[in-house]
Amino acid sequence: MPTDYLERILTARVYDVAQETPLELAPNLSARLQNRLLLKREDMQSVFSFKLRGAYNKMAQLPADQLARGVIASSAGNHAQGVALGAKQLGTRAIIVMPTTTPTMKVNAVKARGGEVVLHGETYDDAYGHARQLAAEKGLTFVHPFDDPDVIAGQGTIGMEILRQYAQPIHAIFVAIGGGGLISGIAAYVKRLKPDIKIIGVEPVDADAMTQSLQAGERVRLNQVGLFADGVAVRQVGAETFRLCQQYLDEIILVSTDDTCAAIKDVFEDTRSILEPAGALAIAGAKAYVERTGITDETLVAVACGANMNFDRLRFVAERAEIGEHREAIFAVTIPETPGSLKAFCECLGTRNLTEFNYRIADQREAHIFVGLEVQGRADAAQMARIFESKGLKTLDLTDDELAKMHLRHMVGGKSPLAHDELLYRFEFPERPGALMKFVNAMSPDWNISLFHYRNNGSDYGRIVTGIQVPPNEMPQWQAFLDGLGYQYWDENQNPAYKLFLG
Secondary structure (H helix, E strand, C coil): CCCCHHHHHHCCCCCCCCCCCCEEECHHHHHHHCCEEEEEEHHHCCCCECHHHHHHHHHHCCCHHHHHHCEEEECCCHHHHHHHHHHHHHCCCEEEEECCCCCHHHHHHHHHCCCEEEECCCCHHHHHHHHHHHHHHHCCEECCCCCCHHHHHHHHHHHHHHHHHCCCCCCEEEEECCCCHHHHHHHHHHHHHCCCCEEEEEEECCCCHHHHHHHHCCCCCCCCCCCCCHHHCCCCCCHHHHHHHHHHCCEEEEECHHHHHHHHHHHHHHHCCCCCHHHHHHHHHHHHHHHHHCCCCCEEEEEECECCCCHHHHHHHHHHHHHHCCCEEEEEEEEECCCCHHHHHHHHHCCCCEEEEEEEECCCCEEEEEEEEECCCHHHHHHHHHHHHHCCCEEEECCCCHHHHHCHHHCCCCCCCCCCCEEEEEEEEECCCCHHHHHHHHCCCCCEEEEEEEECCCCCEEEEEEEEECCHHHHHHHHHHHHHHCCEEEECCCCHHHHHHCC
């Protein structure tokens, strides 16, 4: 018999631990978008996330004897805190299996809410498998983070609140997608009562498991997921959530890291609250939707679903927000190495504000400048590039170049005649003791590191770019090294910014 989600949501038990969060107008964003944008403030829950709704509803629906034996979950984030808090409220035991790579801050947050933490494995998949094993051995109930009707129904109470709080017409509701539990619950309720309201999912471009699954007509498992928006970094969506998304979603919008950073800044300027990256996805999606469709004078709702932000990550967010807001453009401009050429370049800038300027003599004929400029949108950036070109200055727009934004802006001017047979690669690896040593030890001792740059972005993953001198006849060994390393990597040898500034 099919699950009646309307009944499940109406009878869900969430308010023992959750509050009915405000639905607030974002005045500055609304004015800029020329639409009324309302934020559903799930970041204001006691655990700073919507996750306690579904977790608590699942546990509250358990038979008394089953609940008394205790519950178990696998999570390194908001679900873990929701389960721990819910179990404490219900007077039962909660074991949370977390990867050994989980930051101490998150482990302590779970312990503070009464959870028993078991650290196991290096990845979520390792922790999930161990949690399932412990559940069977100890007779505990596994509380899934998204693929469970009671969890979905608990999250669906957000949709119920939105329709109750705003009785006037709503054009669309934007919801972040990780495993799909949040959007499935909201969609199942809203589409039953107000089928004309669009339900639009939002995913990062590098963690788009639901998008790929809907396109394929079956659940797709991603080989890699981007980790900036770690709250939605899910390799495979749930079976039940996939079914519901197939039935109810109008579309999914993909947004970049820069778009997400800009959305975090936008919400801060309107509310003085700082969302985590996953928590800001819906806002980024709403902005992208307005820009694409050109709609005006409509009411849009975006679910601000979490605010468990690592403070150290704010440096990265601030750096990238202006680019995501299309207020900064980054260029590589080549000028002749002659007296007065730098002055001529500066004259092209007019009254524009500089955000960054890196210059070093390259050779006797020409010099390369890495410059950031304040702009008023993509069209303005394109106009600036045309101005440079009209003066005979070769110009590359690097605004969307990840290597340039993450690393090269901190390394400009490092060409070396000694860097023969150099390969340039970017790597991403878990931020834990020994990770860099593993990387170095896996390499052949005959390969020399000719370039290295590391950026700590306050996240659970570190990012490096490195140049390694590998003789051409050892390329098979190099590929074997990449295949066996187990870290995500990108080949940047053909990157034009690398060739200009470092190659």
